[in-house]
Amino acid sequence: MTMLIGSSGDSExxxxxxxxxxxxxxxxxxxxxxxxSDLNQELAQGFAGGSEPDIFYMSWDQxxxxxxxxxxxxxxxxxxNADAFYPALKETFTFNDEFVCAPKDFxxxxxxxxxxxxxxxxxxxxxxxxxxxxxxxxxxxxxADGAAGLSMGAEYARVGTFMTQAGGGLMADGxxxxxxxxxxxxxxxxxxxxxxxxxxxxxxxxxxxxxxxxGNAKAAMVIEGPWIAGALKNDFxxxxxxxxxLPAGPSGKGTFSFSNCxxxxxxxxxxxxxxxxxxxxxxxxxxxxxxDAFGVIPSTQxxxxxxxxxxxxxxxxxxxxxxxxxxxxxxxxxxxxxxFNNSITTLATGDAKSILDTVQTQLDSAYQAAQG
Amino acid sequence: MSSTxxxxxxxxRRGGLNKGETGAGWLFxxxxxxxxxxxxxxxxxxxxxxxxxxxxGRFSPINNPRVDFVGMENYAKxxxxxxxxxxxxxxxxxxxxxxxxxxxxxxTALALFLAIQVNRRMLKAKSFFRTAFYFPSVTSSxxxxxxxxxxxxxxxxxxxxxxxxxxxxxxxxxxxxxxLHKILGWFGLSSAPxxxxxxxxxxxxxxxxxxxxxxxxxxxxxxxxFTTSGTFMLLFLAGLQNIGSEVGEAAVMxxxxxxKTFWHVTLPMLKPTLFTVLTLGLIGTWQVFxxxxxxxxxxxAATLTSPAYLAYDQAFSSNRxxxxxAIAFVLFLIIxxxxxxxxxxxxxxxxxxxxxxxxxKKKAKGATS
Numbered sequence: 001m002t003m004l005i006g007s008s009g010d011s012e013x014x015x016x017x018x019x020x021x022x023x024x025x026x027x028x029x030x031x032x033x034x035x036x037s038d039l040n041q042e043l044a045q046g047f048a049g050g051s052e053p054d055i056f057y058m059s060w061d062q063x064x065x066x067x068x069x070x071x072x073x074x075x076x077x078x079x080x081n082a083d084a085f086y087p088a089l090k091e092t093f094t095f096n097d098e099f100v101c102a103p104k105d106f107x108x109x110x111x112x113x114x115x116x117x118x119x120x121x122x123x124x125x126x127x128x129x130x131x132x133x134x135x136x137x138x139x140x141x142x143x144a145d146g147a148a149g150l151s152m153g154a155e156y157a158r159v160g161t162f163m164t165q166a167g168g169g170l171m172a173d174g175x176x177x178x179x180x181x182x183x184x185x186x187x188x189x190x191x192x193x194x195x196x197x198x199x200x201x202x203x204x205x206x207x208x209x210x211x212x213x214x215g216n217a218k219a220a221m222v223i224e225g226p227w228i229a230g231a232l233k234n235d236f237x238x239x240x241x242x243x244x245x246l247p248a249g250p251s252g253k254g255t256f257s258f259s260n261c262x263x264x265x266x267x268x269x270x271x272x273x274x275x276x277x278x279x280x281x282x283x284x285x286x287x288x289x290x291x292d293a294f295g296v297i298p299s300t301q302x303x304x305x306x307x308x309x310x311x312x313x314x315x316x317x318x319x320x321x322x323x324x325x326x327x328x329x330x331x332x333x334x335x336x337x338x339x340f341n342n343s344i345t346t347l348a349t350g351d352a353k354s355i356l357d358t359v360q361t362q363l364d365s366a367y368q369a370a371q372g
Numbered sequence: 373m374s375s376t377x378x379x380x381x382x383x384x385r386r387g388g389l390n391k392g393e394t395g396a397g398w399l400f401x402x403x404x405x406x407x408x409x410x411x412x413x414x415x416x417x418x419x420x421x422x423x424x425x426x427x428x429g430r431f432s433p434i435n436n437p438r439v440d441f442v443g444m445e446n447y448a449k450x451x452x453x454x455x456x457x458x459x460x461x462x463x464x465x466x467x468x469x470x471x472x473x474x475x476x477x478x479x480t481a482l483a484l485f486l487a488i489q490v491n492r493r494m495l496k497a498k499s500f501f502r503t504a505f506y507f508p509s510v511t512s513s514x515x516x517x518x519x520x521x522x523x524x525x526x527x528x529x530x531x532x533x534x535x536x537x538x539x540x541x542x543x544x545x546x547x548x549x550x551x552l553h554k555i556l557g558w559f560g561l562s563s564a565p566x567x568x569x570x571x572x573x574x575x576x577x578x579x580x581x582x583x584x585x586x587x588x589x590x591x592x593x594x595x596x597x598f599t600t601s602g603t604f605m606l607l608f609l610a611g612l613q614n615i616g617s618e619v620g621e622a623a624v625m626x627x628x629x630x631x632k633t634f635w636h637v638t639l640p641m642l643k644p645t646l647f648t649v650l651t652l653g654l655i656g657t658w659q660v661f662x663x664x665x666x667x668x669x670x671x672x673a674a675t676l677t678s679p680a681y682l683a684y685d686q687a688f689s690s691n692r693x694x695x696x697x698a699i700a701f702v703l704f705l706i707i708x709x710x711x712x713x714x715x716x717x718x719x720x721x722x723x724x725x726x727x728x729x730x731x732x733k734k735k736a737k738g739a740t741s
Contacts, residue, residue, distance in 0.1 A: 041688045048429050048693070065691050069428040070438075154671055203546035203671045206527035334689060335456050342674040345548065362456050 004053035006039035015293035058263030067095035101261035105296035108320035139198035142220035148200035151219030165249025187352035257324035423697035462574025487608030509602035550583025586675035611645030
């Protein structure tokens with residue numbers, strides 16, 4: 001069998017190959033692990049040419065598109081550990097009320113704080129923000145010399161958490177609700193921070209993404225996921241930081257979860273064997289081995305609990321899993337999200353309501369089209 | 373053209389080819405026919421078919437009961453049907469129009485200028501300059517894009533140099549605002565006049581059509597001129613050396629100054645080369661992809677998309693191969709039309725005997741003799 005993965009680096013490829021080799025010992029089925037350079041493109045090419053891999057990484061934002069176009073075998077409901085996964089992750093990979101593929105691992109967003117700059121600004125643990133107002137206050141205190149108190153990617157996948165915290169979201173009760181009052185409130189709060197400079201986009205700090213701005217000490221706090229740990233370790237090993245949960249908004253806590261699942265092509269002869277492999281790879285033991293190798297959070301609740309104890313510095317990310325939701329990702333939504341991301345770049349000078357009105361119209365027509 | 377049509381008749385009269393030789397001829401060309409057929413003609417026909425279907429990329433697009441023929445639906449989606457795909461396509465066309473409008477004249481002018489400089493008999497270290505100017509063309513566009521993204525960072529080298537002159541450089545790749553909009557802003561026109569902000573042609577508002585290239589796109593334009601003018605310099609150089617020095621000497625004898633010689637003698641004689649350079653330039657700029665692909669994560673990426681990139685994106689990120697193929701064929705039509713148009717414009721005033729003028733000249737000759 002062949003397995004196509006969108007690997008984050010050598011350590012991940014090696015860990016996956018090692019896990020697969022271990023499975024081969026008992027199953028006697030050899031599996032070749034291939035690390036893709038452009039996963040979407042290579043998958044599309046494989047499927048069109050009838051040479052798709054027997055098992056592959058399926059990202060959350062492409063899942064609905066693939067599922068609705070009959071690419072994926074809906075095997076996950078038959079797994080013996082089907083109920084062990086986080087409900088939010090199961091929901092992400094559910095299409096037409098069917099749990100399609102098993103989540104591989106997951107990440108949530110947290111607030112990453114540079115502890116040196118934090119102490120320098122005279123802040124203590126008691127100041128860790130738990131509300132929007134507190135976040136705004138500490139971000140203002142932390143802004144100095146062209147550096148921003150807070151930074152995050154200018155995209156829905158970050159700004160959207162504020163919408164959740166305000167009680168909104170792009171969808172509500174199976175309807176598009178992009179221009180709801182809660183969402184306007186959320187964008188206007190982000191805008192107010194942009195206007196006084198306590199929040200700056202990474203590009204305005206001369207950085208390619210939040211982690212880089214954070215590493216350069218251009219931002220004292222960023223909203224990022226667990227992947228920031230690896231990046232900081234490699235590029236900025238001297239930066240001291242800690243991770244806390246995102247502050248709550250007017251309607252409570254909220255964060256996003258991102259995940260990949262193990263995709264199996266629909267109707268392929270190797271599907272039953274591939275399913276056994278997935279069962280092995282998603283076992284608690286194996287997932288914790290992956291965590292050790294490349295820092296991902298296990299997708300099953302019991303393994304994630306062990307993980308939080310083992311890596312207390314990442315406990316906040318695991319805590320977020322309890323209330324995390326997945327960003328909107330039905331077929332055709334990615335174009336709309338792309339447009340939304342463009343207008344988020346210019347949010348500082350834009351009008352929150354009219355930006356969301358545009359999203360509403362576009363997302364609504366994409367949703368109608370997706371429903372067929 | 374007329375000489376080739378009469379050729380078979382002459383051949384038959386001579387009786388040169390017999391049946392065996394015809395067979396051998398076919399045998400010898402068959403590998404070429406098979407290769408061209410399999411790798412060129414068949415894929416194009418298949419893509420044309422895909423552009424008329426609702427194929428979703430799963431299984432084969434032919435002989436597949438799940439694939440329906442949908443006629444012009446994919447073409448309608450990008451051109452006439454109001455919606456996001458139309459807007460994306462409209463914006464990619466707008467971006468590319470500005471790219472072509474700036475890159476083609478600039479790279480042609482620069483290439484010609486460089487060619488004339490390195491063609492001077494008095495110039496020392498000729499081969500050094502020729503190599504130096506040609507060098508960017510040899511380097512991969514991927515590498516150059518990487519270097520440019522680094523140079524044009526908010527705190528990058530370019531802005532540091534601008535800082536010496538007390539100019540506060542923009543955050544290049546994060547600035548989606550149009551250059552023309554910026555200039556209009558200096559005159560107090562910072563937002564669209566009434567009615568200009570409504571979706572217009574291809575879903576893009578009149579105001580946006582008139583936005584000019586974005587600040588981010590200016591970087592790509594500079595880069596394209598930088599990388600391609602070396603190649604075209606070589607073409608011009610070959611053209612210049614074909615002309616020979618005696619023509620220039622004759623012009624000087626007739627009392628023409630340097631500028632006049634260039635304008636009335638050299639340039640007209642370079643017209644065939646100019647035609648080639650402009651055609652290659654037009655095709656290349658309408659197909660711009662590498663740079664767009666590499667800058668897709670930057671904040672102003674939306675102002676950099678080209679139809680070629682959009683086709684890739686629709687095919688591989690959105691699973692809409694039909695729409696992608698339709699975009700590709702519209703792009704193909706645009707390029708054909710542009711090339712014909714340019715051929716028409718250049719040929720009209722063509723004194724060298726190429727293009728349209730030739731027929732007219734023949735007629736004139738016939739009339740006088």
